[in-house]
Every structure is written in C-alpha cells, then in structure tokens.
Amino acid sequence: MxxxxxxxxxxxxxxxxxxxxxxxxxxxxxxxxxRDPLTVRKRYPMDASGHISAATLARQLCGGVRK
Structure with a gap:
C-alpha cells in the first residue's frame, strides 16, 4: 500500500x-x-557512489517502506 x-x-x-x-x-x-553529507548517507540508502533514486527518497521521506 x-x-x-x-x-x-x-x-x-x-x-x-x-x-x-x-x-x-x-x-x-x-x-x-x-548540511552534513555523512548524515545524508546514514539517513538515506545511498548506493556506493552516493546516489539515490527520486522514488526511494520520496519513500524514505514518508517513513520508509510500509509492510
């Protein structure tokens, strides 16, 4: 959902x-x-090169994946 x-x-x-x-x-x-790039990496699931999809970021801003 x-x-x-x-x-x-x-x-x-x-x-x-x-x-x-x-x-x-x-x-x-x-x-x-x-402001801190390390905080961004800790808070959001970035790939090894430091990228995240817009869809994943949107989902994370809603509190992550709902089960």
Whole structure:
C-alpha cells in the first residue's frame, strides 16, 4: 500500500531536480536542508557512489517502506 504523501513527495523532488530521477548527495542535501553529507548517507540508502533514486527518497521521506 502506498503512503498518502508519497506522490506529493515524489512530485516535489522531481520539480526540484528538473525531472532528474537519480540524485546525488549534494542534491539530497539541498532538498532536505541537511548540511552534513555523512548524515545524508546514514539517513538515506545511498548506493556506493552516493546516489539515490527520486522514488526511494520520496519513500524514505514518508517513513520508509510500509509492510
């Protein structure tokens, strides 16, 4: 089941990035207001190269995966 805020979060992320679906740490820092890149890595599931998809970030902003 999809979280009610997921689509709104995804829409905001895509508008912020100009439609890009793959975000780097700098993008996530700018979008969330988090200043420390290590905090971004701890809070969000980034891949080894420091990227996260817009969909995954939107899901995480809703509290993660719902079971």
């Amino acid at each position: 999809e979280h009610p805020a997921y689509r709104d979060n995804l829409e905001q992320i895509l508008a912020f990035t100009g439609g890009r679906n793959l975000l780097n740490i700098k993008d996530v820092k700018a979008f969330t207001g988090i």
